[in-house]
Amino acid sequence: MDKSVATMAAAIADIADGMTIMIGGFGGSGAPIELIHALIDRFRATGSPKNLTIVNNNAGNGRIGIAAMIDAGMVAKMVCSFPRSADPRAFTEKYLAGEIGLELVPQGTLAERIRAGGAGIPAFYTPTSYGTDLAKGKPTAQFDGRMYVQERWLKADAAIIKAELADRQGNLTYRKAARNFSPLMAAAASVTIVQATRIVEPGAIDPEAVITPGIFVNRIVEISDAQQEEALMRAGVAY
Amino acid sequence: MDKSVATMAAAIADIADGMTIMIGGFGGSGAPIELIHALIDRFRATGSPKNLTIVNNNAGNGRIGIAAMIDAGMVAKMVCSFPRSADPRAFTEKYLAGEIGLELVPQGTLAERIRAGGAGIPAFYTPTSYGTDLAKGKPTAQFDGRMYVQERWLKADAAIIKAELADRQGNLTYRKAARNFSPLMAAAASVTIVQATRIVEPGAIDPEAVITPGIFVNRIVEISDAQQEEALMRAGVAY
Amino acid sequence: MMHKLSNAQIAWRAAQDITDGAYVNLGIGFPEMVAKFQPPDRQAIFHTENGILNFGESPPEGEEDWDLINAGKKAVTLKPGASFFHHADSFAMVRGGHLDVAILGAYEVAETGDLANWSTGPKGVPAVGGAMDLVHGARRVAVITDHVTRDGKPKLVKNCTLPLTGVACVSRVYTSLAVIDIEGGRFVLREKLPGLSLDDLQAVTGAQLVIGGAVGDLIVPEV
Amino acid sequence: MMHKLSNAQIAWRAAQDITDGAYVNLGIGFPEMVAKFQPPDRQAIFHTENGILNFGESPPEGEEDWDLINAGKKAVTLKPGASFFHHADSFAMVRGGHLDVAILGAYEVAETGDLANWSTGPKGVPAVGGAMDLVHGARRVAVITDHVTRDGKPKLVKNCTLPLTGVACVSRVYTSLAVIDIEGGRFVLREKLPGLSLDDLQAVTGAQLVIGGAVGDLIVPEV
Numbered sequence: 001m002d003k004s005v006a007t008m009a010a011a012i013a014d015i016a017d018g019m020t021i022m023i024g025g026f027g028g029s030g031a032p033i034e035l036i037h038a039l040i041d042r043f044r045a046t047g048s049p050k051n052l053t054i055v056n057n058n059a060g061n062g063r064i065g066i067a068a069m070i071d072a073g074m075v076a077k078m079v080c081s082f083p084r085s086a087d088p089r090a091f092t093e094k095y096l097a098g099e100i101g102l103e104l105v106p107q108g109t110l111a112e113r114i115r116a117g118g119a120g121i122p123a124f125y126t127p128t129s130y131g132t133d134l135a136k137g138k139p140t141a142q143f144d145g146r147m148y149v150q151e152r153w154l155k156a157d158a159a160i161i162k163a164e165l166a167d168r169q170g171n172l173t174y175r176k177a178a179r180n181f182s183p184l185m186a187a188a189a190s191v192t193i194v195q196a197t198r199i200v201e202p203g204a205i206d207p208e209a210v211i212t213p214g215i216f217v218n219r220i221v222e223i224s225d226a227q228q229e230e231a232l233m234r235a236g237v238a239y
Numbered sequence: 240m241d242k243s244v245a246t247m248a249a250a251i252a253d254i255a256d257g258m259t260i261m262i263g264g265f266g267g268s269g270a271p272i273e274l275i276h277a278l279i280d281r282f283r284a285t286g287s288p289k290n291l292t293i294v295n296n297n298a299g300n301g302r303i304g305i306a307a308m309i310d311a312g313m314v315a316k317m318v319c320s321f322p323r324s325a326d327p328r329a330f331t332e333k334y335l336a337g338e339i340g341l342e343l344v345p346q347g348t349l350a351e352r353i354r355a356g357g358a359g360i361p362a363f364y365t366p367t368s369y370g371t372d373l374a375k376g377k378p379t380a381q382f383d384g385r386m387y388v389q390e391r392w393l394k395a396d397a398a399i400i401k402a403e404l405a406d407r408q409g410n411l412t413y414r415k416a417a418r419n420f421s422p423l424m425a426a427a428a429s430v431t432i433v434q435a436t437r438i439v440e441p442g443a444i445d446p447e448a449v450i451t452p453g454i455f456v457n458r459i460v461e462i463s464d465a466q467q468e469e470a471l472m473r474a475g476v477a478y
Numbered sequence: 479m480m481h482k483l484s485n486a487q488i489a490w491r492a493a494q495d496i497t498d499g500a501y502v503n504l505g506i507g508f509p510e511m512v513a514k515f516q517p518p519d520r521q522a523i524f525h526t527e528n529g530i531l532n533f534g535e536s537p538p539e540g541e542e543d544w545d546l547i548n549a550g551k552k553a554v555t556l557k558p559g560a561s562f563f564h565h566a567d568s569f570a571m572v573r574g575g576h577l578d579v580a581i582l583g584a585y586e587v588a589e590t591g592d593l594a595n596w597s598t599g600p601k602g603v604p605a606v607g608g609a610m611d612l613v614h615g616a617r618r619v620a621v622i623t624d625h626v627t628r629d630g631k632p633k634l635v636k637n638c639t640l641p642l643t644g645v646a647c648v649s650r651v652y653t654s655l656a657v658i659d660i661e662g663g664r665f666v667l668r669e670k671l672p673g674l675s676l677d678d679l680q681a682v683t684g685a686q687l688v689i690g691g692a693v694g695d696l697i698v699p700e701v
Numbered sequence: 702m703m704h705k706l707s708n709a710q711i712a713w714r715a716a717q718d719i720t721d722g723a724y725v726n727l728g729i730g731f732p733e734m735v736a737k738f739q740p741p742d743r744q745a746i747f748h749t750e751n752g753i754l755n756f757g758e759s760p761p762e763g764e765e766d767w768d769l770i771n772a773g774k775k776a777v778t779l780k781p782g783a784s785f786f787h788h789a790d791s792f793a794m795v796r797g798g799h800l801d802v803a804i805l806g807a808y809e810v811a812e813t814g815d816l817a818n819w820s821t822g823p824k825g826v827p828a829v830g831g832a833m834d835l836v837h838g839a840r841r842v843a844v845i846t847d848h849v850t851r852d853g854k855p856k857l858v859k860n861c862t863l864p865l866t867g868v869a870c871v872s873r874v875y876t877s878l879a880v881i882d883i884e885g886g887r888f889v890l891r892e893k894l895p896g897l898s899l900d901d902l903q904a905v906t907g908a909q910l911v912i913g914g915a916v917g918d919l920i921v922p923e924v
């Protein structure tokens with residue numbers, strides 16, 4: 001069993017038009033910049049993938065990563081909790097022009113919906129958003145005297161995430177707070193594609209240190225010199 | 240901040256009659272034998288705690304641990320998935336005599352209910368047990384054409400678990416598959432009491448290696464020579 | 479008495495359908511035997527409910543680590559690439575549809591795919607473990623079983639009489655006499671022992687066997 | 702113009718109520734300032750939604766690690782005893798009631814405890830982040846805010862006019878003029894600036910202030 005692939009292009013080859021794609025990261029930490037840019041490269045060369053629904057905590061920053069996907073016109077809709085950033089132009093312009101959709105989800109509900117998607121839980125109740133505009137149209141129920149909102153699982157056709165170590169079976173570790181949504185997304189997507197800083201042999205990661213077990217991972221590509229979105233952003237890079 | 244306490248008696252001092260107590264472990268792996276026996280010692284000396292509801296995957300084995308609590312007459316009810324073991328006499332005798340209650344819960348539902356208790360999710364839907372006797376009386380609902388059963392969170396007054404390393408802030412690691420239910424129980428209980436093989440200073444556990452963050456832990460006692468339930472059982476030990 | 483496969487032979491046959499790279503959960507007891515017969519050119523990764531992926535055989539007696547056990551509480555070992563996780567994550571793998579196949583024992587399997595394998599009725603102490611989760615989790619839920627009970631009654635039935643483990647959950651049954659798929663609420667015969675007539679097989683089966691294409695010979699080596 | 706506390710002084714006052722060993726989440730922006738004023742003899746452990754417990758101050762410029770940030774995307778450092786976890790576990794801490802206190806900013810707080818702090822209306826791009834989770838999570842949800850808006854209108858009101866973050870969720874408000882608890886759907890005055898009359902305070906408050914006991918002097922050092 002060897003889930004590693006040689007190139008980013010091969011790793012993302014089956015991402016198709018109209019898919020829902022979860023992209024790991026919170027702001028720049030954990031953002032799989034190289035894989036995102038590989039999607040943009042493919043779109044520029046072939047016109048695909050387009051009409052994508054992207055699930056991420058944010059909606060891009062500056063002119064790189066998800067913001068660059070939006071700029072390129074690949075994204076039909078964002079599902080996120082916080083479509084603001086230091087430089088939110090890409091999303092803001094398209095949103096105010098009515099050219100991109102938005103499903104705004106409270107951050108904890110977003111995380112829990114993704115977790116539910118991976119765990120086979122089609123719906124759950126949360127106190128979050130009860131009585132607010134974001135609960136409008138959702139079923140509510142009372143438990144033990146308190147009101148809760150019913151939320152549905154969130155799944156994706158593909159997840160694109162960044163890991164620190166990956167063994168060839170797909171077991172992953174993350175670096176510091178770059179972990180954030182990625183372990184949840186890996187489990188909630190039909191296909192999980194990983195860029196890892198280093199690919200190692202099975203057994204090289206302590207079984208106790210594995211954060212995402214390989215069962216949730218389909219393909220891994222090694223990007224040893226991965227860039228940090230925040231650093232690119234501060235350097236004014238546009239992709 | 241130092242959550243360590245000097246003695247097992249101090250660690251369990253506030254476990255009171257009638258409480259619901261989650262006890263970590265799956266069979267013998269992860270069973271906090273010394274803390275369980277400390278509860279039995281207190282019961283023998285004072286007649287308390289009694290009338291307990293115990294949440295564990297199993298219902299005791301042989302004449303030690305949870306089985307010995309049952310033998311001693313401390314347990315009013317078990318919430319578990321599999322009240323059988325190599326030597327299930329303690330539970331079986333009391334159950335067939337109508338002297339102990341049983342709430343039988345599918346193992347994955349038991350885990351998820353405990354996880355929900357810790358995560359503030361009062362109810363969720365699962366396909367597990369739909370159409371079976373264990374779903375009788377529970378609400379059902381259809382999502383995307385499939386039927387699901389609504390299950391409620393499970394919380395406890397106290398959790399008693401076994402860890403490998405604990406720092407003084409309560410950050411925990413576990414040993415191999417002894418992890419099982421313990422991280423879930425730590426989060427679902429009002430008070431979480433830990434026996435750790437070794438107590439270390441904050442910073443001694445790599446922040447990436449922490450399995451149970453200290454926020455879920457209240458008290459830690461060091462039991463450096465902790466015994467293994469399975470080994471005691473095979474040696475025919477009775478407590 | 480009818481010739482039939484041994485339990486080991488049933489397990490061998492089930493093992494042949496496990497593809498390279500599959501994530502597999504084997505129920506405790508008889509199904510655990512399937513692991514022994516994995517074709518050597520394919521790698522399956524075994525999952526156990528209590529929080530291990532990619533565990534291996536039992537260690538030699540005396541070398542057990544009782545923190546390293548499977549769902550049946552037997553001591554196991556680890557293979558390279560193993561991982562540990564807690565019970566909620568373990569059943570997220572199960573319930574979330576991440577396992578490729580679960581192989582379970584059965585008291586009864588109905589042509590609807592209903593399975594009864596956890597309770598023989600109200601007597602004694604009921605125990606369910608992870609069975610009800612597993613039947614709704616894996617992409618493919620297979621059963622291995624003798625074709626009939628000890629007293630010769632069909633285990634493949636029209637409707638289960640014992641308490642259900644799950645509704646419409648089984649997709650394939652490997653028995654001591656045949657390999658049968660469950661499709662559209664019918665038992666579809668795929669393979670049977672070469673010397674066994676269809677009539678004789680039907681006679682020990684509690685619901686109609688449907689022929690949905692070529693019926694292969696169920697040929698299994700001595701194991 | 703009425704004497705009032707600076708933001709730093711409001712943050713200082715809020716910090717005095719954080720007990721030793723408390724687990725605390727500070728909303729992004731102004732509430733982050735509370736951490737600076739922790740009494741040195743008490744240890745609080747700070748939680749950030751993106752998966753860190755026990756983080757510390759920002760590193761010097763140029764030494765940032767952009768995988769080590771807080772919910773406001775600012776670079777932070779770790780204290781001994783820190784831990785990392787994923788977002789579902791992070792919000793299990795929040796929603797599950799494991800935080801002792803969350804301190805948030807506000808556009809409006811109603812006497813019912815309703816909070817509006819995420820949206821100023823339908824214009825622009827809406828963004829909610831973790832605010833709606835935090836208000837239902839911590840055992841104590843406190844707000845720090847100027848007592849009035851920039852144009853002098855009350856921020857403490859009978860009913861919020863802006864989109865709600867949560868219903869009946871705030872238990873204490875630290876303002877530039879007073880400390881007010883919300884109990885039984887009423888604003889109960891606990892402390893006010895020494896020079897400020899009750900009438901003057903009531904005049905800039907959008908709902909009835911209730912006196913539920915001794916009203917202390919809100920005395921805050923220059924910070």
